[in-house]
Amino acid sequence: DADVTQTPRNRITKTGKRIMLECSQTKGHDRMYWYRQDPGLGLQLIYYSFDVKDINKGEISDGYSVSRQAQAKFSLSLESAIPNQTALYFCATSDARQAQETQYFGPGTRLLVL
Amino acid sequence: GEDVEQSLFLSVREGDSSVINCTYTDSSSTYLYWYKQEPGAGLQLLTYIFSNMDMKQDQRLTVLLNKKDKHLSLRIADTQTGDSAIYFCAESGGGATNKLIFGTGTLLAVQP
Numbered sequence: 001d002a003d004v005t006q007t008p009r010n011r012i013t014k015t016g017k018r019i020m021l022e023c024s025q026t027k028g029h030d031r032m033y034w035y036r037q038d039p040g041l042g043l044q045l046i047y048y049s050f051d052v053k054d055i056n057k058g059e060i061s062d063g064y065s066v067s068r069q070a071q072a073k074f075s076l077s078l079e080s081a082i083p084n085q086t087a088l089y090f091c092a093t094s095d096a097r098q099a100q101e102t103q104y105f106g107p108g109t110r111l112l113v114l
Numbered sequence: 115g116e117d118v119e120q121s122l123f124l125s126v127r128e129g130d131s132s133v134i135n136c137t138y139t140d141s142s143s144t145y146l147y148w149y150k151q152e153p154g155a156g157l158q159l160l161t162y163i164f165s166n167m168d169m170k171q172d173q174r175l176t177v178l179l180n181k182k183d184k185h186l187s188l189r190i191a192d193t194q195t196g197d198s199a200i201y202f203c204a205e206s207g208g209g210a211t212n213k214l215i216f217g218t219g220t221l222l223a224v225q226p
Contacts (some may be wrong), residue, residue, distance in 0.1 A: 004156075017201075042118070042202060042216035058213070090156060100145045100164065101206070103214055105156040 003027045003058070004106040006091050012112045019078040021109050032074040033092040033103065034058075034066060037095030043090065049074055065109075081113045118217035122205055125223045132190040134220045136203030139184065143205040146179065148188045151200045151219065152190045160188070160201075190222075 004025045011057050035043040045058030047066040065077045088110050092103040123170045126132045131224040163170045165190045170177045177188040200219040
């Protein structure tokens with residue numbers, strides 16, 4: 001079974017709709033991240049969380065919100081989706097106890113906003 | 115600000131060596147990483163190097179770090195068609211914040 005899972009894997013929605021993307025992990029990591037990837041670009045950090053009570057904005061947080069419901073779950077919401085939020089969204093986790101603190105990525109959620 | 119740059123494409127023939135290059139700007143980076151993304155999949159960590167190392171070898175992969183020039187490279191020996199993917203370089207400052215700054219990725223196309 002995958003250590004980092006994301007649901008849904010694909011989603012098509014309309015402008016103005018509220019969307020939630022979910023991420024779960026079984027790695028026991030304390031830190032979780034949400035990134036978006038646009039064609040031809042690297043990954044951009046949206047939000048990150050170092051533990052259940054800690055939420056931080058990344059480079060491109062406008063238009064997004066997050067919730068860390070438990071150590072294993074970190075969800076990303078688009079309150080009112082717009083077409084330029086069409087992208088591939090990745091969740092990642094890391095363990096602060098590791099010196100190199102590698103990030104482990106989920107398979108991604110492909111989102112299309114019409 | 116922090117920036118990581120890579121060329122967008124690299125094409126090699128099967129059996130040749132591939133060298134993917136990356137330049138970064140944050141001299142305080144503690145670790146530098148190479149991730150691989152296969153079509154339709156998430157990012158998979160290939161290898162990483164600590165900033166006080168010059169070289170790291172792992173089977174067919176060799177990572178070279180020139181800290182003075184802020185240049186990182188990934189060499190894949192005996193490149194196979196299964197190595198075709200996008201390769202991302204990333205830097206991390208470590209410490210209290212583990213924000214990874216990713217490059218745009220290099221698409222490696224392996225010709226049979």
